[in-house]
Amino acid sequence: MTKLSYVRTEMLPEREPPTSATGVIGWMRQNLFNGWMNSLLTLISLAVIFWLVAGLLPWFWSPTWNAGSLGQCREIIAEAGKQSGACWGVINERWPQMLFGFYPQDLRLRPTLAFFLLFVALIPVLFAMISRRMNWLLLVLVLFAATFFGPGGAVMTVLQIVLGLGLAWLAWTVVATDRADRAAQIKEGVKRLPNPLIFSAAFVFLMPWLLWGGSVWVPVGVALGFVIGWLVFRLLNALIGSLAALILAIVTPVLWWLFLNGLFASAMQAVLPYGLEPVPSRLFGGLLLSVTIGVTAIVISLPMGIMLALGRQSDLLIVKSLSVIFIEFIRGVPLITLLFVASVLLNIFLPPGTNFDIILRVIIMATIFAAAYMAEVVRGGLAALPKGQYEAADALGLDYWKAQRLIIMPQALKISIPGIVSTFIGLFKDTTLVSIIGLLDPIGLSTSIRADTNWNGIVWELYGFVALLFFIFTFSMSRYSMYLERRLRTDHG
């Protein structure tokens, strides 16, 4: 052997890190006071924060909640012996309007229910860790809660009892089923509940009906159109090839919606009349309007953006050029221009007498605007994928659509999450632009409230409230995207 003077025979045990590196003190030392420059910046920041809070807090802390006008606010503030203070009376008086606009007061349960159901419908899309059982439980819970605010009557009571029993049963099974024990349950033949995505799909048709009301047969007919398209594709795919079948599967439902759905709905309505009281679009306003436009545009713009991004990369010249022209044109035009087109120009071009809903027009414009940006964000994700991924998918015999769906898109979308969510947030905030074409979103409403003689001169309270409403939504989206990025990480233990 060589001259080995030292050989370790035992491995040293692990030791705790020194206390100076852990705990509150350790954290502060590491993050706030490491070095004189950092310490100085920390102190300056603390001073600025203190100065801001000290200035704002007295303004916030202002007992004006019950004031009926700006004048009363001033009196209350003067009585309290203060120089200035917020006038919260305006929020107290107008918050229902800021949320619902001029939506009839006795019908506001409908948009509220739609809003909560929206969350239930999004669960299977957004949160993988919530079980099916829990998902159905939440759905029944929301419906059950809604019955207490409903119009009452015998039917309602029966519904309440049924939902209450369902709720109790689901709650019991959620407690009783241990999620880790799924394997044993499969052996015992415990059936899984149906996929809650069924409700998510149904909600697409349920939401407009809840908001706008009318005959129940209209949304049923619209849903039927999709079923028809699917059937056409299934039946003809083998007979006339996939492309022709696809074209027919798009054309047939469109014809159905344009020409037959109205007949179908009125015929069914004559036999089985059931509907909700219709609410015209001009009564929509406030946050309800922003959320309706924002959510619809968000949900549609993502798949549309994906298709445009794929179209832009396509080898088919026509598909490629159409995608490029669409994306570049829409991105090149300010959203406000598109909204003016929606509100003014379309009326000139459409035949007189056609009633093309203004909210629908705005949703279409907001959607195509967001889709154009989305297409570029997704294209960025596609470009970041190594060529080897496409080759491996090809070599395994996956066709184009399967490769896109199973291999390419999951990775490209994951890379694009920050960009996608930024586009969503931007879109949601841009819904306030509809105030310029006269729709009463929270900003539009603020303007009209400020025109009221009682509240003439109010600024910060109203816009601060609007800001808070929007912040709740946009901040949740931003946090969700961070959660999603963490969940989709696959490169650590």
Next chain:
Amino acid sequence: MPSQEIERAVDHSRMKVSDTVAIEIRDMNKWYGQFHVLRDINLTVNEGERIVIAGPSGSGKSTLIRCINRLEEHQAGSIIVDGTELSSDLKNVDKVRSEVGMVFQHFNLFPHLTILENCTLAPIWVRKVPRNEAEESAMQYLEKVKIPEQANKYPGQLSGGQQQRVAIARSLCMKPRIMLFDEPTSALDPEMIKEVLDTMIELAEEGMTMLVVTHEMGFAQQVANRVIFMDAGQIVEQNEPTEFFNNPQSDRTKLFLSQIL
């Protein structure tokens, strides 16, 4: 160029070359734009053959084997795989691809899927095998490449050698009749090369038809029944391994061998 020593004796008893033609390439030519990358390739591969393709970098080895499952398109001549001619007809392409497995230099595993999902994806979606059957079969192949315990990890958590063995298992799950390897060990650290070569030897011992682009001349000597030498887009020389290494005919082959052995 290092050539890995293969320690164990390779069992040739089941390596039988049959008379059935697996791949037939006739007067095949390919251009990248103006660049004539493959010139008049003629090659017949019988079932059960183990062919090693060698040659300097840029000589067109990858392009040749990528033409066999149409990751690249050829412009002249014909390629017939298992009786199916490769043309612009997508049905034929899909058919060939489901018969031919391919292993890449950089593994190309799907990073967003677990090892098991990597292996079951194509059987489920292309071959329409039920999920539990696909999973069972995938576990068998993962055992064969000796990493069943990694089934629920993600590719990013495995070493290079393990990833390449998963890539081999993933191809095998489609039950291919022909396997193509494009420099499967070139991206690996030396100590991992052996585990991948061992897997490939086992595959050869079971009688798989294999086309292997590699610089591992030890593998060529012990496993291949034919070595093809390519240069400048042409097949310059082909022979059985002993003759090829001991008695090279062309000057270019001699030069190449003197450089790498």
